[in-house]
Amino acid sequence: MHMDTASTHASQMHEETFLDSNEIVINMGPQHPSTHGVLRVVLRLDGEKILGSECVIGYLHRGVEKIAENRTYAQFNPYVDRMDYVAAVSNGLGYCEAVEKLMNAVAPPRAQYVRVILTELNRIASHLLWLGTHALDIGALTPLFYCFREREEILKIFENYCGARLTTHAFRIGGLQYETYDGFEKEVKTFCEDFAKKVDEYETLLTGNRIWVGRTTGVGVINADACIQYGVTGPVLRAAGVKWDIRKAQPYCCYPDFDFDIPTAQNGDTFDRYVVRMEEMRQSRRIIMQAVEKIPDGPIMAKIPKVIKPPVGEVYHSIEAPKGELGYLIVSDNSTQPYRVRVRPPSFVNLQALDVMVRGHLVADVVAIIGTIDIVLGEVDR
């Protein structure tokens, strides 16, 4: 009897397998050249068409939020750089501002201006890395090197300022640790002046190219409603036509002092996200130019106690990181260590939308879409 059941089962299995033989499941990652780190995507394919996808994350999980509970506020500051390591300065800004909000402290104007300059430089660096790798995923080998050439200039400015290029730990709670170096303004200005031409140069390589347009238009479309439902923010949301930028919507630091536009697009496809990010680089450049002109003199640290012991309470503070809304929820129990730190990383939230974006497309589009969401696995997994 048992034997019979087994054999019937086996024959059924065989038939099923035979009938489903045009559907295959492939594992993209965690060791794959285009998943931007250790992302693993399980794809169900009909030929090359994607029927469904599932993200498997956690290969880079380090328990950053838990670590926070065993460190003092100042000690945890360098850790946040290791989340979105492509935009470490933005992470630092979010964290420092969140703790300052918790302590009711405000960084002095000069510190705020330097923060804006460095953060916007970092936004450009992050977008350059995105552009280079995104183009590389779609098969354009050369833009990557041009992007890295300019990114190098930005990293040199970071290095001159704080000694580190990637995980900068540029800001301190209450302001800045270091005064700017001699020639900082001049270097930043020179970079900005050259950079305008460079963005146009990237655009000549890609924007009008019919292969590029063909590969990106109508690929990975996500509309405004879906974006809002999934909590998607940043350029992905703006490319879907929602004019939402925290720098304008919930101003922080000294952003209200500057004149800049929020680029948006309508179709919410990969090409629109490309256009939005390219324009964002130009806008960041505009902000930096204004900030360098107006940078005030004065102290760089607010008067904060040596031992940071914020009053009991909780605070949520979010900033516009290059990839979207980066939020920190910090709960204090009036001790030297945070009771709980919760990070709302833009990459993690935006990655949720991958499945709706890839369905019905081809395998080649998956890499384009992963690239266009602009994820950093350090931030997704934390």
Add this chain to the structure above:
Amino acid sequence: MNPAQLVELLAVAKPYIIMALVVAVFPLMAGYIVLLERKVMADMQVRLGPMRVGPHGILQPLADALKLMLKEDIIPARVDKWVFWFAPVIPVLTALTAFAVLPFSESYYVTKLNIGIIFILAMTSIGVLGIMLGGWASNSSYPLLGALRSTAQLVSYEVAMGFAVVSAVMVAGTLSMTEIVLHQQASGVWFIFYQPLGFFIYLVAAMAETNRAPFDMPEAESELVAGFMTEYSGFRWSLYFLAEYANIFVVCSIAVTLFFGGWLRPFAGTAAFNFLDWFPALCAIGVGGGCLMLAGRQSIPGFKIGLGAFGGLIVLIGLVFAIPVVIPYISGPFWFFFKVFCIIYMFMWARFTFPRYRYDQLMALGWRVMIPLGIGNLLVTALLILVHMGGFK
């Protein structure tokens, strides 16, 4: 043995000598095409490229070849062993066989086949089999997808390529590679001027046919890891690599033969341009001189001596090329290789400039644009030949 016998023996042995040369030298040349590609890529990407192995990386291909040959020979557990073993051999075999009918000059060739062009097309088509079998035998999903893509791609672009080739063949009125060139010599006009569209179609189809970017679907590294080659490593992998570069050389040779007058010097029939006969010598002396100049700037003594000796050798070769008696012997092969490398450069240029087509777009381009264009070009050519009957003869 008297001199007459020796000449006769040489005539008999010539095809074998050239054959042996192709088989022995081409792998090395493929290595240097790769180095050239990396240098061209580096130049376009504001960097230097290979600089460590030998002065300016000129020994890099040898180091790479050595590395590949010494690598462990991995055959994954669940592959179809015999097919896996044999698959990489097929494309190398077919690509090198295609060399047999390439006329490097009026007198340097292995064989003068009267259906040469069809023979080459047939050989490159069989080469696809190696890719298909390799992808299938690997028993893994990425290679399978790569193999499926390549089969579809190569089959569809072969049609467009065929139309472009047929247009040029109709102008020449012969299928023999040598005869096609002789026709261009007789008419004094390269077929590119009769067949500009044909050349364009051929070039695009050839890029697709050799899996070059922007049509490198089968091995699109950012999507399919390494496509049909994913499970291959070491020597077997290098065979696929060799086949790819051999194919590039073959398709570029066809382009040169069909559209650019093969081994002919530019303005071959015009005495006023006879000074171009000195171009090979000038080229060699220029390259050698460049090497000598760079040798002076090397900081490592070995590199200095090595590059200096190399530069000196090239200059010497250039001086030999300048001897009037030698010119007729080297002019053919020189111009043939020169033109082939110009077209290979165009291939590289395209690779580093364009993003990659998506599979469906590639098929749409092939079937909706390239093939109708090819048919249209063929019809117009046929009509013109009919109207000006005898005009091309």
